[in-house]
Amino acid sequence: MNFLNPQHFPIFAIMLYFLGAFLIVLFGKNRAARNCIAFLATGLALTLMILLVKPIMIDGGIIAYWMGSRVPAGGYAIGIALEVDALGLFFGLLIATAVFVSCLYSFSYMSEDDNEPQYYTLFLMLCGGVMGLVLSGDLFNMFIMVEILTFAAVALTAFRNRVTGALEAAFKYLVVGCIGSTCILAGTIILYQQAHTLNLAQLATIIPLCKGTNVSIAFALLFIGFCTKAFIVPFHPLAADAHGAAPAPVSVLISGVLTKSGIYGIIRLAYFLFQTMNLGTMQFWLVFLGSVSMFVCVTMALAQHDFKRLLAFHSISQIGYVLTAIGLATALGASAGLYHAMNHTLFKGLLFLTAGAVLHETGTTDLGKLGGLSKKMPHTTVLFLIGAASISGIPPFNGFASKWLIYQAAYEKAAETGNIGFAFVTIVALVTSTLTLASFVKVTQSVFFGQLPKECENAKEVSFGMRFAMGILAVLCTVTGLFPNLVQTYLTGPAAKTLFHVTRYINAMLGEGYAESAMGASAPEAATRTIEIVGVWNPVNWLALLMIALLAICIVAIASKYDAVRENKSEKVEAKYSLFYGGEDTVFSQVGGGDLFWGFKHNWRHYFSFMHDLHSGIVNDYSLWAVIALALAMVYALIVL
Amino acid sequence: MFKKLIEESTGKSPWLFHINAGSCNGCDIELVSVLTPRYDAERLGFKLAGSPRHADIVVVTGPITQQSLPRVLRSIEQVPDPKCIVTMGSCPQSGNVFRGSYSVAGPLSKYVHVDVDVAGCTPKPEAVIDGLYLATQILQEKRKGMKK
Amino acid sequence: MITLNYIASFFLIVLGLYCIVMKYNLVKTVIGLSIMDYGVNLLIITIGYNPGGTAPIFTAGELQAASYFVDPIPQALTLTSIVIGACVTAMSLSLVMKLKEMYGTLDTREIRRLRG
């Protein structure tokens, strides 16, 4: 067996994580050994994923790997398979990157916690679960991986169980997460009853031939199941709770990795398994849910007063963008959605890590108790600003590049179909972006700028290890923002293309010509959709121009002694340099996050109080939402699909 | 040339910051009336600034009560140079009818250098404009003598 | 006969969901999760069942095209699913214990520090 054959890389990547988890249980008592194992497992998995870029992304290959070489016999897929196409690899890359960075960060961040070995075990189990999910070619395996990652995520949420709400959040997540997992299982089994196979490729071939009530119900069940994993509205409160309590690197995994697994599941469902069930009707469902998630979560985020909780709601808001774009079912939409999914992992990871840094230094994430950290933690502030600019869609960072594509995709779709509804989706997306900016202005003001409270006097810059991890993400945020064309050519483009080439996926798994012969006329044509971008945006040129202008202005400014400033030199703050309070002496009067945006909140006060009451924090309510969502999905699936 | 431009401009764009140090409001109203269409001090570039950091000319009205003294001094201190201090009305110059009161700490000239005094109770708007114009001249002189 | 199985599994799932949604006791919520799980397990087993089928145990020589047996895959799936269900119960009960320690109550209406 040639281990260097790319064929084996996917299974190695998954195994590395689980093996690492196992080894840490054995040898984890020693700190160096533990860190070494975790680093090697995550680092090697990332390397394997990067090595796969060439054969899969660029050469357009698909790796079909049958466990124990049980290749399909008689047209029936019996064995368990891994199937890695560009889509799977794209998500695999995202996951491996986020996991690697988060692991680097954990080394210094978690060093003061007890039970560290257990942390890394769970951490690697979570990673392995997600990696297994996205590389799997088998529906039941996907379910198993979903369960593994749910367990690991629940346990990690409750890891710091002395933190207020950690247990509570974990329990809520477990209950609703289990409803979701059960839905996936039930959906899987109903599909099995219809198709007598669990292989994704074969399911994709057979399902179109046996349309009916059962298949529609299975779709609804699977869809809701993956929605709980992606925390789409109405499952968003779980994400908010879990993020608030979990340690920062785990938040990175939950938002950057776990939600992606849900999105991946939805894509596989909508584009592969049920591809012939008329994407058009599914569009409304996806786009509607996406837009609602986008808007509801961003408004919820505006009302939060906890740093990490706020970020959690934004996380779902951004997932809403991804879902909307995916739901448009155009080449541009799919590419933009995947691009945004990637960017979301990067910038949200960065933001959670900065939140972790703040928590590490000050012991709180309450926006009302923080302030003025920019003088104490300058590097963290810069990194946070990069992340905030990315998520709020400020050019030239990556959030803008992908959001811009999403606007285009939505509006092009509107123009193409003549449906004004998609125009409103565009408007919601555009306004949501500004609302995102607003809530990050709130965080900036109440955490990093403003006045320094007494309790935070001792804060200092975090260790190099943590800054390094954040720095990687910040650099990636900038680079992917500056070169959208490269990203589109080498990452999102090939991945998006696979969405419209289902037959290729099937044939790679079950042999050439299988799809055509099995499906006959109903085989989806290999859609030759091209990405058409109406607008123009050239970040590098813009940045060059900005730099020229900035440089020129700076030269003029320095020549005219702009930087010859008067500042406080003595120990005591002189009257001249104290803040202006209408003549009064300086007092501590930080304008906290809760005081901001009154003008906006006042106009929306009924909405906000309604939403506040709705998010009651009672697990029964959240389960009820899940049941209602399931019922609605079923009704929709039965009527429309 | 740049320096000359700045010096020229300094006299043409004086922004006022108004401090009420226990005034009876007579002078305050009169100061506002200076900016009304009838007198329109804006044609000379005068503008009321909201913060002492933006101001060139500090206009002080009222007899400088004990309560207001530290606030007045702090606010004046916060004005960036070159700056001009103008007292408006008789109160900050002499204490006017409040002179000798236990609560009056004035006159202002005891504490800071006052550039222009506009006397009267209250001074007429014409007088105020004249005084402020004088202040702009002083401002320009100060700017010439100032090293950045 | 087989219809009854489907009805029973449906009933179990709905009962479980009802228990999760309507009962305010944490332990009852966990019981609800388990019941739901049993319902699904029953569903899986039922789907694999062929009336009159034999156990899917054959030696290589016996297996012919006409062999009629119950589908073995769902049985394997059920085993996995039962194990997972047990894990869910264990995990949630341990969380319930910790919650009781921390909040001093098992009432979900009082365990709601995270809201809004």
Next chain:
Amino acid sequence: MILDALKTLIYVLIFPGFLFCFLTGLLLAGIDRKLVARMQKRVGPPILQPFYDFFKLCGKQTIVPAAANKTVFLVAPLLGLAALVVLQLFIPVFQFQIPAFANVADLIVILYLLLIPAVSIILGGASTGSPYAGIGLSREMVTVLACELPLVLVLLSVGRSVGVAIGAKEGITFSLSTIVRYQLESGSLICKASLIPAAIAFLLVIPGETGNHPFDAAEAETEICEGMLAEYSGAPLGVYKLSHAIKMLTMTSLFVMLFFGGIGTGIGNLVALIGLTGGAAAAVTMLLDVLVLFVLCVIVTAVGISFVHAVTARLKIEQIFKYYWTVVSALALLSLVLVWYGL
């Protein structure tokens, strides 16, 4: 190569970049002040008053408050100014669009580039730690939010309208040069009945976006000491004032290009009539175009900013938000619906 670099440098530094923005922006601000004064029956300041203000501020001390983050405090104004100057490069002057920059940014990008100056002033204000700045930035952000919805609606309507009219494959266009070229060929967009509400909405958005009276709750000097600028003094304050003036130019010229883009055509014909050819004709045309643009900007300023300033009192922040999200958005939405159904 070097020639290209030199050309780019000239574009950025002189026209339509820094120098042009500096002169016309401040001139526009001066005209605005003069107009408001005249409308209030005052003599008003000299038209060059903003220049005096700017140079005076350059000559004053810059005080960095002890509580402030010095780097952000000083860099934020420059960043905002640079972003605005670069933004101006993407707005064509009728048929004169710098070819190198035509493919850099479209309308949607411009919408977001407009946020950068706002963000820079917010950062600068927040860095001082002043509570006035805190309130100010809150209001500034709400104003930006308020303007965003109508602006988005207007831009989408224009994009759709022109996209359909030129028969673009996707049915929309966001390229500003395409929009202007279309107008030069078939008349200004203001003549389209369906876009008149959008034009009015845009006109109403201009003072909000630039933070002019009566939508200047964020910089209310009488209640919150100019909000985010409360702690700024000297040159950085001057840079902010300059940015404000340039933003007026940006918004008005964007309005002119979106809705009056067709007016530039007559000029070219006029030049041909006189008998000029070649480079001289191009130069004269461009000069005239710039003049026409400036005159139009002044008119838009007079109507959209000065007049509104002169006749209204300052609105409260929640009134601003409500106003923009109801009245102005309804107008813009009307336009979008009309455009959508081809009326």
